[in-house]
Amino acid sequence: MPFDALFDQFLLSFADDGTVLLSPQLELEELRLVGISTDAKLRFVRPQHLTFLAYHRQRFYERQRS
Secondary structure (H helix, E strand, O other), X not given: OHHHHHHHOOOEEEOOOOEEEEOOOOOHXXXXXXXXXXXXXXXXXXXXXXXHHHHHHHXXXXXXXX
């Protein structure tokens, strides 16, 4: 699953409302080819997931700066 691999590498994350956040390192055409849309969104974000999503976003943004 492309989402899993990109998520694990901090090249993709999610906002608290489930909206996908994509690294500028990713080419839009490559994302399209693997079926990832720039307007993708998680169906459900439960309150117990928010802490982990915040941690993951922090790592995502750190990776973008390096």
